Amino acid sequence: MPTPRTTTPPPAASPALSRTDAAYESLRRRILDNIWPPGHQALEQEIALELGLSRTPVREALIRLEREGLVQVIPRHGMRVLPMSATDMREIYEILTALESLAVEIVATRRPSDSELAPLVRATQAMEHALAKDDLDAWARADESFHAQLVTMAGNRLLTEAVFSHWDRAHRARMFTLRLRPKPVNSTQEHTALVECLRAGDSAGASAVNRAHRQRASRELLALFERYRLQQM
Incomplete structure (x- = not known):
């Protein structure tokens, strides 16, 4: 990968x-x-x-x-x-949401086997274990691994390159907010639901779950950006 x-x-x-x-x-x-x-x-x-x-x-x-x-x-x-721009972050997450949801549809249409889905399952389990230990850095690594593997599974090289071209700036925003946001318990639940949609070959359901997942994360992140900006004024 x-x-x-x-x-x-x-x-x-x-x-x-x-x-x-x-x-x-x-x-x-x-x-x-x-x-x-x-x-x-x-x-x-x-x-x-x-x-x-x-x-x-x-x-x-x-x-x-x-x-x-x-x-x-x-x-x-x-x-x-320099500080991160909330406008830039919103636009980056809009791009990532759209591209990743397309990747999810491609993967679901193929109806991947359990062995193909195993890396996603392992990443989700690693997130759960990290949360149980309050190890947010390990959680962030496992979460990024999940999304990176998900996009790569689509097998579309140009799509993968387009997603990864925005990855670093999204990573910076995530690391900045990692200890400011509530404990990210929702992410593991949403990942599990997404994997089940992929296993069932439900492309529409998988896309909807992924889109809602990314949009929720984006709202949380942008709210933290705005709060931080106001504190610095």
Whole structure:
């Protein structure tokens, strides 16, 4: 199964370029995983020391991240992690809801076997076990695994690429709200209902369950974004 974001090893390049790529990936991961939350600030020299790199690759990495809208580079003051836009998040979730629901219909039409559905069942069980232990990070990993496998099962390469092209920003929003939202008990129940629709070959039912699941999650996320925005005003 392809991962939501594949990283192709860079071709043979100068050491400086390799260090820039390493700095970029490391800083980007910190932002997407909410290790550096919106508003986090750091000096260029501090980042370089933390990564064990010189300032040049760090500066080049920050410029790339600024072009992606993840940070603001502040001359002589390092950088600041930019807040996420509620409008962007709403649009991303609308896209993901539509594309994933199409994937669900394709899978259900094929009426997958129990062995094909096993990865989805295991991911749902892992979510339940994580909730029982109050391990939200493990829950989030299992939840993302469920959705990634679900889309991949459709067997449509272009559809999968379209979903995964928005995956990182959705991941950042999810990690930002992970400990702000109520305990996500509804998700496991909705996943179980979705798997049963797939097993029965009920494409309309599967699509409806998935759409309702994604829309509920989107409403919760956007409400938290709005609350956070008001607190920062």
